[in-house]
Amino acid sequence: MSETAIHSFQGRFGRVALHRAVDPSPAHTHPQLHILLKIDGGDGRYRTENGAAALTDRAAVLINPWCAHSRDGAADGQACLYLALYIEPSWLGRPAIGLAETGYPPEIFAKPEQALDDEVCAARDGLAQLLLARRERDEGERDDDAALEEPLFALLALLLARCVGGAHLPRGVRPIDQRIRRAIVVMREALSKDPGVDAIAVSAGLSRSRFFEQFRDCCGMTPRHYADTLLLEEAVRRLTEDDAPIAEISDQLGFSAQSHFTRFFRNKTGVSPSAYRRGARPWRTRRDRGLETLLTATQ
Structure with missing residues (x-):
């Protein structure tokens, strides 16, 4: 088993998904802000352009847009159940348009790992339980999407405050009809x-x-x-x-x-x-080198 997507939920903020993984993943990138939160199982180890990061019960992995990253295989073979947040930069008022001026996307996260306090852990676990419970229902019964957004936004608010220099949710955010x-x-x-x-x-x-x-x-x-x-x-x-x-x-x-x-x-x-x-060419060169480095490190 490499990676199994258990359930996902999409909104105007981006996407949140539950994954179960045990094998390593090759180096890749995402255009969104990427936050990984462990729910159960073994710990995860990640390599990013900004350094190594551990995914544990009390630590999240933070990955900037377009940042090359890969996952090491579980040392003990124990699968890791984790919550993956893919947040569109434009939702935070930060559209990814800086390449032409800087040659590289803006770095929103200052570090690849963030310690989690009890409040964040409780919000994380509550959202994960809702997603797992929702997965058990038949498709025709899944009319409770709005019920997921309130706990999701509560978790996002806590994460942004701790991981993005006290940033807040966009003004007027509320569950969608x-x-x-x-x-x-x-x-x-x-x-x-x-x-x-x-x-x-x-x-x-x-x-x-x-x-x-x-x-x-x-x-x-x-x-x-x-x-x-x-x-x-x-x-x-x-x-x-x-x-x-x-x-x-x-x-x-x-x-x-x-x-x-x-x-x-x-x-x-x-x-x-x-x-x-x-303007993106210098970044693509840097990205390709980063991907090559991470691919070599995981082989």
Whole structure:
């Protein structure tokens, strides 16, 4: 057994998942802030560009966006059950657009490991139990998504306060209406298809005007603004990770012309897609070296 995803839950913050793992994982990266919290079983050992980190009952592993990391195999062969948080930087008001100026993504976590106090451990264990209990229900009974967000946000608030220099949750964060959650799923799954606001409202079971009102109340922004944020994050990911021509990326993302994609990207970031990609090259070199180093260390 290498790694088993037990259950996951997705929202506008990103994604939270329960995993069980025992074997090592190869070096890889994520565009999100990545927080790992042990729930049960053996301890985990991780290697990151910022140093080694241990995943234990009283210590979390913190991984910055795009930071190369890998997991060592369990010394005693005991599987580790852990909670993995994938937090979108834009949700915290920190869109990943700094590569063009700095050649490397901003480091949000100052260190790869964080000691956990009793309050965080209790919030972690409570959320894990809810996820495990929710997994046991049939799909048709899983209508309690909103019930997960309150304990999740409570845990995130504690982690941010301790791991990101006293940072707080975004203003106005509150559980999302189930109908808006369905709309968010549609929007994430149709980035390059643009089903249109009317179709998304229908999928949520709301009129157009009511959908706009509910979406703004739940997410603090309009559906169009949120869709643009998702699209920008995907554009950044492809420009950073993919060597495909910009015209091809533009087409894949659903733009009718490359000039439209360039205008969209420049309006959101202040730089063109080509300038952004040039700025990412030094980081890609550093990332590839980091991945190579970690891969060699785990062989």
